[in-house]
Amino acid sequence: MNEPQNHYTNGVLMTLAVMGTKWKPLILCHLVDGPQRPADLKRAVQGISSKVLTDQLRELERDGIITRTIFNEVPPHVEYAISEYRQSLVPVLGVMANWGEARIDFLKQSGVAVDLTYTDHEKYEL
Numbered sequence: 001m002n003e004p005q006n007h008y009t010n011g012v013l014m015t016l017a018v019m020g021t022k023w024k025p026l027i028l029c030h031l032v033d034g035p036q037r038p039a040d041l042k043r044a045v046q047g048i049s050s051k052v053l054t055d056q057l058r059e060l061e062r063d064g065i066i067t068r069t070i071f072n073e074v075p076p077h078v079e080y081a082i083s084e085y086r087q088s089l090v091p092v093l094g095v096m097a098n099w100g101e102a103r104i105d106f107l108k109q110s111g112v113a114v115d116l117t118y119t120d121h122e123k124y125e126l
Contacts, residue, residue, distance in 0.1 A: 015092070018060075018065060019089070021056065023048055023053070023056045025096060026045045026048075027041060027056055028060075028066075028089060029093055029097075031066060031082045032090055034081070035069070035079040036079060037078065037079055038053060038054070038057065038078060038080070041053060060080075061080070064083055064086065065082065066080050066081060066082055067081050067082075068080055101116060
């Protein structure tokens with residue numbers, strides 16, 4: 001894991017430090033729906049390897065963005081959720097989704113064959 005830096009020239013760099021990989025925003029999008037087990041996240045985030053998912057979850061937990069709850073049951077299991085304070089990231093995800101959808105519309109109008117599988121704007125509203 002990378003250690004967080006101590007100086008940022010602007011707030012965008014801090015946001016990218018937290019959400020900068022392609023996987024973290026996708027993981028967070030699925031956690032907006034509620035707590036998830038790692039296996040559920042792996043199925044939902046298509047193309048992510050188990051190792052990368054584990055690494056990304058650890059970084060998000062280290063940064064205080066998500067919480068990890070261990071259930072002492074048989075068999076034991078773990079769930080991840082967006083931390084209460086970090087719910088403020090949810091509208092950021094909504095802005096990212098809206099911009100991406102507008103970009104897809106632009107590309108379609110330009111004759112580019114592009115498709116969008118999923119839209120759900122209500123989940124990004126606080």
